[in-house]
Structure formats: structure tokens, C-alpha cells
Amino acid sequence: MFYREAGQYKTTYAADMAVFPIRQxxxxxxxxxxxxxxxxxxxxNEFVINSIMVPFLVFALAxxxxxxxxxxxxxxxxxxxAFMGVGAYACYKLTTIFPDLNIIVCILLSGFFAAxxxxxxxxxxxxxxxxxxxxxxxxxxxxxxWCFVRVPWLYNYNASGAIEVPQREVLGVIVTGxxxxxxxxxxxxxxxxxxxxxxxSNIIHGRFxxxxxxxxxxxxxxxxxxxxxxxxxxxxxxxxxxYCGVAGACMMFLxxxxxxxxxxxxxxxxxxxxxxxxxxxxxxxxxxxxxxAFISGLPTLLKFGLPAIGIPIGGAFAEHLxxxxxxxxxxxxxxxxxxxxxxxxxxxxxxxxxxxxxx
Amino acid sequence: xxxxxxxxxxxxxxxxxMPVAKTLAVIAGIAALIFALVASGIAPKxxxxxxxxxxxxIEMREMPDLLVQTLWEGAVAGILYALIALGFVLIFKASGxxxxxxxxxxxxxxxxLVGTYELLGRVGLTGMPAAYLALLVTLGVMALLAVSVERxxxxxxxxxPDIILFMATFGLTYLLIGIGESxxxxxxxxxxxxxxxxxxxxxxxxxxxxxxxLQKIDIAAAVIATLMIIALAIFFQxxxxxxxxxxxxxxxxxxxxxxxxxxxxxxxxxFAAGVVALVTGIMWGARSDVSFGLQTIALKALxxxxxxxxxxxxxxxxxxxxxxIGEKIGEFYWGPLLGGAIESWLxxxxxxxxxxxxxxxxxxxxxxxxx
Amino acid sequence: xxxxxxxxxxxxxxxVSLRFGGVRAISDVSFDVxxxxxxxxxxxxxxxxxxxxxxxxxxxxxxxxxxTFKGVKRPKVKPHEAAVGGIARxxxxxxxxxxxxxxxxxxxxxxxxxxxxFFWHLFRNGPAMTEEIEHRRKVEQIIDFLEIxxxxxxxxxxxxxxxxxxxxxxxxxxxxxxxxxxxxxxAGMNLEEKEDMCRFILDVNNTYGTTIALIExxxxxxxxxxxxxxxxxxxxxIADGTPDAVKKDQTVIDAYLGVAH
Numbered sequence: 001m002f003y004r005e006a007g008q009y010k011t012t013y014a015a016d017m018a019v020f021p022i023r024q025x026x027x028x029x030x031x032x033x034x035x036x037x038x039x040x041x042x043x044x045n046e047f048v049i050n051s052i053m054v055p056f057l058v059f060a061l062a063x064x065x066x067x068x069x070x071x072x073x074x075x076x077x078x079x080x081x082a083f084m085g086v087g088a089y090a091c092y093k094l095t096t097i098f099p100d101l102n103i104i105v106c107i108l109l110s111g112f113f114a115a116x117x118x119x120x121x122x123x124x125x126x127x128x129x130x131x132x133x134x135x136x137x138x139x140x141x142x143x144x145x146w147c148f149v150r151v152p153w154l155y156n157y158n159a160s161g162a163i164e165v166p167q168r169e170v171l172g173v174i175v176t177g178x179x180x181x182x183x184x185x186x187x188x189x190x191x192x193x194x195x196x197x198x199x200x201s202n203i204i205h206g207r208f209x210x211x212x213x214x215x216x217x218x219x220x221x222x223x224x225x226x227x228x229x230x231x232x233x234x235x236x237x238x239x240x241x242x243y244c245g246v247a248g249a250c251m252m253f254l255x256x257x258x259x260x261x262x263x264x265x266x267x268x269x270x271x272x273x274x275x276x277x278x279x280x281x282x283x284x285x286x287x288x289x290x291x292x293a294f295i296s297g298l299p300t301l302l303k304f305g306l307p308a309i310g311i312p313i314g315g316a317f318a319e320h321l322x323x324x325x326x327x328x329x330x331x332x333x334x335x336x337x338x339x340x341x342x343x344x345x346x347x348x349x350x351x352x353x354x355x356x357x358x359x
Numbered sequence: 360x361x362x363x364x365x366x367x368x369x370x371x372x373x374x375x376x377m378p379v380a381k382t383l384a385v386i387a388g389i390a391a392l393i394f395a396l397v398a399s400g401i402a403p404k405x406x407x408x409x410x411x412x413x414x415x416x417i418e419m420r421e422m423p424d425l426l427v428q429t430l431w432e433g434a435v436a437g438i439l440y441a442l443i444a445l446g447f448v449l450i451f452k453a454s455g456x457x458x459x460x461x462x463x464x465x466x467x468x469x470x471x472l473v474g475t476y477e478l479l480g481r482v483g484l485t486g487m488p489a490a491y492l493a494l495l496v497t498l499g500v501m502a503l504l505a506v507s508v509e510r511x512x513x514x515x516x517x518x519x520p521d522i523i524l525f526m527a528t529f530g531l532t533y534l535l536i537g538i539g540e541s542x543x544x545x546x547x548x549x550x551x552x553x554x555x556x557x558x559x560x561x562x563x564x565x566x567x568x569x570x571x572x573l574q575k576i577d578i579a580a581a582v583i584a585t586l587m588i589i590a591l592a593i594f595f596q597x598x599x600x601x602x603x604x605x606x607x608x609x610x611x612x613x614x615x616x617x618x619x620x621x622x623x624x625x626x627x628x629x630f631a632a633g634v635v636a637l638v639t640g641i642m643w644g645a646r647s648d649v650s651f652g653l654q655t656i657a658l659k660a661l662x663x664x665x666x667x668x669x670x671x672x673x674x675x676x677x678x679x680x681x682x683x684i685g686e687k688i689g690e691f692y693w694g695p696l697l698g699g700a701i702e703s704w705l706x707x708x709x710x711x712x713x714x715x716x717x718x719x720x721x722x723x724x725x726x727x728x729x730x
Numbered sequence: 731x732x733x734x735x736x737x738x739x740x741x742x743x744x745x746v747s748l749r750f751g752g753v754r755a756i757s758d759v760s761f762d763v764x765x766x767x768x769x770x771x772x773x774x775x776x777x778x779x780x781x782x783x784x785x786x787x788x789x790x791x792x793x794x795x796x797x798t799f800k801g802v803k804r805p806k807v808k809p810h811e812a813a814v815g816g817i818a819r820x821x822x823x824x825x826x827x828x829x830x831x832x833x834x835x836x837x838x839x840x841x842x843x844x845x846x847x848f849f850w851h852l853f854r855n856g857p858a859m860t861e862e863i864e865h866r867r868k869v870e871q872i873i874d875f876l877e878i879x880x881x882x883x884x885x886x887x888x889x890x891x892x893x894x895x896x897x898x899x900x901x902x903x904x905x906x907x908x909x910x911x912x913x914x915x916x917a918g919m920n921l922e923e924k925e926d927m928c929r930f931i932l933d934v935n936n937t938y939g940t941t942i943a944l945i946e947x948x949x950x951x952x953x954x955x956x957x958x959x960x961x962x963x964x965x966x967x968i969a970d971g972t973p974d975a976v977k978k979d980q981t982v983i984d985a986y987l988g989v990a991h
Contacts, residue, residue: 012863013863013866013867013870014859014863017862017863017866019854076522124711124714124715127714127715127718128714128715128718130521130522131457131525131669132665132714132718134661135661135662135664135665135707135710135711135714136707136710136711136714138658138661138662138707139704139707139708139710139711142703142704142707143704143707143708145703145704146700146701146703146704149700150697150698150699150700199852199853201854202851202852202853202854202855203848203851203852205854206851206854206858206862207837207841207844207846207851207858207862208848208851210830210834210837210838210841211838211841213827213829213830213834214827214830214838214841216827216829217826217827217828217829217830218825218826218827218828220789220809220825221821221825221826221827222827222838223808223809223810223813224787224789224809224810224812224813224818224819225810225813225818225838225839225841225842225901225905226810226813226814226841226842226905227810227838227841228810229810235848267655267658271529274529275529275533278526278529283829316545317541319540320536320537320540320541320545321537321541322537323533323534323536323537323540324533324534324537324538324541325537326530326533326537327529327530327531327532327533327534327535327536327537328530328534329530330526330527330529330530330533331511331512331527331530331531331534334516334519334523334526334527334530335512335515335516335527338519338523
């Protein structure tokens, strides 16, 4: 009843090409942003922000990154964790070398280092396709992971071998470090995620997004339309790695607050993000958010939700249960809806348009 | 289709002879170049060029026993990679599914075996009879796994793009990890080597002015792997099911149209892969222990596959040996220059290097793209 | 229909041979395409027709012979370079971008004409957006011309075969090519769809003056549409001329009907 586009005429191409052509969608987005920026910091407690919202946003960013590469350009990558790590270490080095540089600028800049490394490891993608490429990205994963441990310069020769997040202020407010308020960290992270999502949506709806999708759907035809493979694929690798890199930097500086990075950026992290993209929906930005919410929220839900409703469950068993759930759900989604949660969302919206009539 | 298998006995040379010969020629050329560099004095002792290009080879010549030991260890690691790769190849040949879960199937099979043995121990059964009973139970579990995978994963996904099936095996991986951990716990377990009648201990050979130690279990692994590969080759070439398998590999639809039951074939193949996984699990478990840490090592089967090709059994073996020996030699002689532990990525880089120059793998035919 | 005027040669194929390993796909074939004409390439299955098109747009590289396009002899040309040079094509088995909408598919055809940098695309505003809208207008003209307005926002994977072929033609047209290669544009269509497609091909030729080289098995269509026909068999050229001349050629009749030995 309330979700109708009847009477909304589009009289210009610009209006028709808008990302949200339907008025109700625009209102919905505005509402969500309002809740995220105002509602949650005002009402939520530290647990909700630190254990649910922050991980969700970090993973959403990483999932957008991988989705650009795998969902939009059709190149499988198992190196996401390592590219996130490059961002984290680059950010660490930046804050060390330029202590006065605004930390948010540092985080955004660190993505460029990940982009460069990503493009470098994307070079073989010109000659290698499909599963073969997946193995090539494994080379990136394990090599970079090795670097994180074996190149002490990266972690400033700390005895612990870990990133130590320094305290940094922006406009007099402490943003990173142990004394930063969770709300502040959350708001900074949220702003970064919103900005980068908007940019990703812009790229994807324009010429470059179409070039990527053309390469994904039929690379030979794309080449015969004048799309050059190498620059297009490398651009996808670079943009994707930029997002992963920023996600990694955010993870270390706004979530973990430092720690043993070789664990945070290992192969399992790569798989984790890949599952988010699959379950959320390959080739869908909103799907990246769904997938991230699902996979990052599920363990928390099982760990704290089940005991809350009276089912006692050990921490280790919750973890095993998560594995079973995630594995089962991946298979379930691939069978029932290979396009993931994003497609279910679309179907729901379609139903809503005609509701309460079946057609 | 692999050319090596299609070639009749009358054919002069199998398809892989030329690539191997070329590779050897390139290696010989590089060796000559290095010798020339060192001999001409461009790379004096102590320089980086000398450390990288000459010192390792001089060490190999001066201490051949160490070289033999390294080669042997590389070969054994290679055989184990090859065994995992073999499971991949079986499934890929018959269903076109890139089974990412093969590595975890190895762990799962090993865990089931040890776990069942422990359970039997609680009711008072121990020793060899219990071990073989556990082996039977594990075979049953692998058969059950094959049936369920066919019924609940493959059948609903028939005719989906390869990538979807590939990702479904990711799901299977997680499912198996979860189930395995819930039932048997996440702690590493000790393989029941002696209970299964497998040899333990080592043989010391005094050759080449030094001592080379061979673990008996490694020798057993090599022998069993060889036997299994021969058995598989006979199965593929000589039996009715083997022929059907090869038909399914070429085209699902065509195979269906001549009355081959895809479901049955898939079950058989996944069971065969399960058996291979079990053997691999026993061998590997005997060398270290049975734990989920193995899955990272199992990923090394991927570069092996890239070298050997996804459909070639001999390819998997030779690829496994190249990767195994390559990474051990690399780690032993060049690893210290880079700070060690390069084993974790060397295999992938070797495979990547091969791919860039030969995208079709060692044994593949040149790809002709059609449109 | 334009008549075969002895005009300027757009494309010349000279003594081209193509081998895959030991298999000869094309042996010593020469022909030319004149600006503004509709040139048909026919022949039995496996005659090397598609391979010929693949050579022309740089997807395959013949071992011998030369291809001259717009008066320039091309060495090894890459597919995208051929596209930049002004060659567009459609495919025997529809090669659309299945996950994208009709609109986006045709917009991809405009890629080469769009030049705004990545920087502007980050914001989807200013010059990038102006350019997008300008090209959207062009694409809408093509959509209008091919009468596919109703499927504008449908993912092409969901369209029936006939419409997919039409979208593919639209995508090639969006490139504003000088030479349009059509690989069996009417395969698998019913009569009505064929008639529509014929109309579009003739209209493209008349309105935009686009030179067309097409492969087709439907002899009626070929004889009606084309100005000149080249006939291939087992990778060799066996006839070349106007439809009427080819129709009467004894070797062509033998090739199609078989020869009594």
C-alpha cells in the first residue's frame, strides 16, 4: 500500500538513472542513515557498538571490496585477508612516519598502498582465469602473511610483533587508542563506510562498472567491444584492494585497537569475507551489507543469544555451531537462491509493491 | 580429455614428454649460466649474487647426503600433496566440480578413524582388530558422506555454473569442520599408526659420505600411494564404470543421453575421493598428527593441480613431486637468505610462475578459444 | 537496397590461411568488402566462415596472408584495436552480458566513445554524468530503432532468443562501426523474427550507410539482402559474385547438394 511508485514520473534521463529512482527508497535510506548516525550512538550501549556494529561495518567495507572484484568483475580472490593486512600495516607506518597527519586521512591513504599491492598481484589475471586465478591470489595471501611476520620494519620492530595503535585526536576528540570513546570510533567508521559506499555505487553505475560487468559476463565479447582486459582488470583489483585495505586499517585502528595481525589477516579471514559476499549476493552492494551482518552477527548471536533464551552453550561449541550454520547456509543459499540475500530483498520489495494483491 | 590417456600404446610419445624435456633444457641452461657467472668472477664469494646463485649449489655438491635427504623429504611431502590432488582430480574429472573440500575430507576421515578407535577403546576393544573395525566404520562414514553430498548438494545444483558448485564445496568445507569439531573436539589427535600395522621407526643409510635417514612410514606412504594410483588407473581405463566416468567428464548431457546415471557416478566418485582422503589422512596423521591445522597444508594441493592439470592423474603425481621437492630445496638452500619459513608461500609462487608462462599447465594442450 | 557500386574498398582479405595445429581452417582465401555494401559469406558447416570473421576482428591471427582495413595493412591486430578501428560484430551463439540489462548492454557498446576519467566517475556528477546522459540519449535512439523499449530494464539473460539477438545487434550498432560483422543473425529465429531482423539490417545499411559482412545459412535471406556473396568450402573460396551469379555456379551447387561420383 505504502510502497508504490505510481505517479512518480521521470521526465529526464538523469532522474531515470538515479541510484534510487523510487521516492520511498530515498526516504528509507534517509531513515536508516538517521538511525545509524543519531539513534544508535544515543541509545546503544558499549556492547552493541563494540561487538555488533563496529565488526559489521568493517566487514561490510571489506565485502564491498571483494564484491567489486568477485561479484562485479568475476575474478575470484582468496587474498582479501592479506590485502586488508596491507592496509592495516600501511596505516601503522603512516601514523608512525607522519605523527601529525590526521588519522582519518591516514586510514583513507593506507588504502592506496593496498591498491598498489593488489594491482601487482592482479597482473597474472590477464592470462589466468577462474580457479587458476584463485590459486594465484593464494600466493598473494601467503606471501603477504609471511611478510607481516618476517619483515620487522612493518611493525616498527616491536617485541610483540603486533601493531600498537597510538592515541590520535581529530579536532580535539580522541579517535584512536585505548582512551577513545566507542561512540566516537563508531561514528568515524560509519562516516568512512558511508562515504566509500556512495563512491562504490557511483563507480558501479557508471562506465567503469559496466566495463567490469562486461568482463565478468563475457570477456571475449567485451574485448571485441574495445574494452582492454588488462587495465580493466587491474583497475578492479586496485579499487577492490583499496576498499579491503581501508577495511583492514579500520579493523586495527577502530576495532581491535592493535593486536597480532597475522591472525587477523590470515586465510580464514579471506574465506570469511568471501562467504559474506556469496551469502549477501554476488554483484550487489546492499548484499555486501546483508552478508556482513549475517556472518559477523551469527557468532555473536549464537554465543550470547542462545544463553539469553535459556539454552546453555559453551564458547567453543558456539564456534563449531557457527561453522555448521555458515556451511549449511552457503549450500542452502546456492541451491535456493544463488543470488543471495540481495535477491531475496529484491523479491520482497517486488511483493511489497503489489501488496495486498498477489499480482 | 588428457592426451596421455588417450594415446594408444602405438603412439610414439605421450603428450607430456616434450614439456618436461623443455623444462629440463631450461634448467640445464640456467645451471650453465650460473656456472659461467661464478667461474668468470662476476659474482665473487660473499656477494649477494654469489649467495643466491652459487653458494647453494656449491653446498649441494659438497654435502650430497644433505641434498639426498632434502630431496627425499621433498618427494615424500610431494607424494602427500599428490594424494590430496588426486582426490581433486577424481572429482573434477567425473563431475567438473572443483572440490575445495578435499583437504578437509582428509582431516575428517583421519579424525573419524581415530575418534572411532577411541570410542571402541571405551567398550574394551583395542589393538589391531579395533583399528580395522574403526577403518571399516570410517569407510562407511565416507560412503555416507558421498551419498549425502550427491543427494543434498550436487543433485539440487546440477547444471549450475562451475563457480556455484565450487562455492558450494566451500560450504561443505565449513560444514565438515563444524561437524568434525563438534563430535571429535578441536584438539589434535595421534594417528593409530602401529595399531593399523604400519611400520614405525627409521632406516639410516650410510651413503655419499654421510647419513641419510628414511622414516619407514614415509616409505610405506610412497608404496601405498603408488599402489593406489595404479589401482585407480586400472579402474579408469579398464572397467565399465571407469569408461562411464570419463564420458561424464566430457559432457554431462551426452552421458545422460546414453543412459549413464549421473547420480550413481557422482556417488562412486565422491566415495573414491573419500577413500583417497582416508589413505592420505592416515599417512599424514602418522607423520605429524590429525588436526584441522592440516587444512592450510591441504591448500598446497592447489598449486599441484595447476602444474599437473585438473584432469590428469599422472599430472597430479608429477606436479606433487615438483612442488614438494621444489619447496623443500627452496626452503633449505634459499630460505635462510630471506629469513626462513618461505615454505608457506613458495609452492604458490612456483605455480604462479608456471602459470604465467604456461596457462594451460604442464600437460594441457594449448587452449584454443572459440566464440 | 543499395546496389553493388564499384566503390572504395573498405576491407581487403588477401591470401589468408589459418591453421590450428595440423588443422587448416582457412586456406588461401581472398575477397574484399566495398564501402556501403552488404556482403554475405556462406558455405556449409565447418567451411571456416566464423574463423574468417574472427581473423577480421583480430581474435585469431592468420599464419599467412594480409588483411587491409581502411587502406591500412594490419599486422597482428588485437581485438580491442579492431574495435577502435571501427569493426563491430555479433556472435553465432549470442554473447551478451547476461547479468546486465538491455540498456547497460547497449551502453557498453558506447564505451569507446566515452572519455571522462575515473576521477569524475567517483562522484557520478559533473562531466561524467553529463557524458552518461548524452550517451544514454544515443542508446535510447537505438532502442527506439530496434523496437525494444519494453525490455529496456530487463536483464538480457531472461529474454527470449530472438530478442537477445536484437539486443546484440543494438550493442554492435552502439559502437557506430564502419564495418559490422554479423555471424548468423537469424539462426534459430521464426519467420516473423527473421523478417524483422532483415528489416533492421537493411535499415542500418540504408540509414547509417554501415558496411555489413554477414554469415547466414538461410539462402532466401542471403540472396535477398546481400549485394555480393562469397562462398567458402573446407576453408577454400569456391565462388564470389552477385547472388544471381553464385546461385548458378556449378561448384556452389555441388558443394551444397553433393556431387554424384
